[in-house]
Amino acid sequence: MVKTEASSQSATQERLLTVALKAFGSRDYDDVSTREIVQAAEANISAISYHFGGKRGLYLATVTYLTEQLKTGMTNRLEEIRQTANDSPPERSAGLICDFLLHFLEHILLGEMGQHAPGIIFREQNRPTEAYDILYEKLLAPMHFTLASLIARYRKREPSDPEIIIMAHTMIGQTVIFRIGRTTLLRRLNQTAYNRATMEALKRQLRTYYLALLDASTDATEMETRDHAE
Amino acid sequence: MVKTEASSQSATQERLLTVALKAFGSRDYDDVSTREIVQAAEANISAISYHFGGKRGLYLATVTYLTEQLKTGMTNRLEEIRQTANDSPPERSAGLICDFLLHFLEHILLGEMGQHAPGIIFREQNRPTEAYDILYEKLLAPMHFTLASLIARYRKREPSDPEIIIMAHTMIGQTVIFRIGRTTLLRRLNQTAYNRATMEALKRQLRTYYLALLDASTDATEMETRDHAE
DNA sequence: GATATTCAATCAATCGTTTGACTAAAGCAA
């Protein structure tokens, strides 16, 4: 009786999608076999063709399923934040940016969906297929736009300013690296997993870095080649 | 007559490795077939088993080959920089850090080897195999250690300080995101590839951000739970 | 009884690997 968006999905479809998300999120597309999926989902091999038209269709449906699952935890929150920012003075935007990024950090490091989503997202980033279009429209773009909007408000610039976009991208980068490069960081710290203490230290430091970036003056480096409009 | 390290490789081995690097660097392991490799390398199918013991052996050899190729451009440079830093006042370390990271940026965005390396590295980060050990020891660790060493010198801390390590990790993150997430950024900027102008703007901004991070005071956030030793 | 779904069986294609014959160069005793 579970319904997701407009598509009313059968129990078998739902089971296939959850299993597929786990599989595709942690292993390569070609490394995941259809037989392995249907076995874990307790379905028949032909269920994939029947419900999704094939393995490829299942993969695309999984990506859509992923964005829908992330809606409550992430995407919806974005609009709220953007509204809050519009109703508050620009100086408050900095706090909102930090809060959102740190919430995002916890999500991808400790959240359940954060275990599977990055694998798919980073694969599609590296070699985009039509699945990337889904991710961009439903997930990456909303996040990027909202972040740029907040930064622009704080720095009193246009959200479409390339400099603002690049700054947003940078801040995302210094966040997701703790998921992408967690293997390396944990090895450097002689740890096997992110514990509470490390997480707190991480968040405290990152907040400082976010603020440092937001307040960084670009004038010092602009003086050489750029003519400043302001 | 090409010799790499201690292993004297036949022409066939060399051809297989270059082809394999290109293939494994841009596509998934299981998506790359042995037949496709030997065809592109103009070798026989059994050459893989003969020279590398199988597909898996070829992959591991490719990773080693990758680290060796990066030695002249990256790894060797690290030791030089570390030496230069030791012979200069701590304040100069900031400039060295920026120069190295920006050089690294250019390398992964425009360099030839930068086309193939990230694909392998990020895959091994997400799902480490024994190939990750090679990458960590020969590439990731040297870079991480050197960067932490420079930062520690600049901020007058211990290189083993977790806070320094995390800062190094953050700076790496805000650099590599422009390779990992380039598809998203380029789409945001309405571009199809990194051009000269964008590269210059990128480097100028990132330099500012590096310096902002290096000079960011952690005291403001430390006052709650931490006791500062200095 | 009409529709929707599941099932076991089977399909051709491709996978990585192995085989044994073949070539060419090197080693070596005469």
Add this chain to the structure above:
DNA sequence: TTGCTTTAGTCAAACGATTGATTGAATATC
């Protein structure tokens, strides 16, 4: 030098296993 053996490397052909997909009958649901 000559003749023989050894070794390294290449080659086409075939191996069994697994892949995604399809079939048509069986079953469930309304």
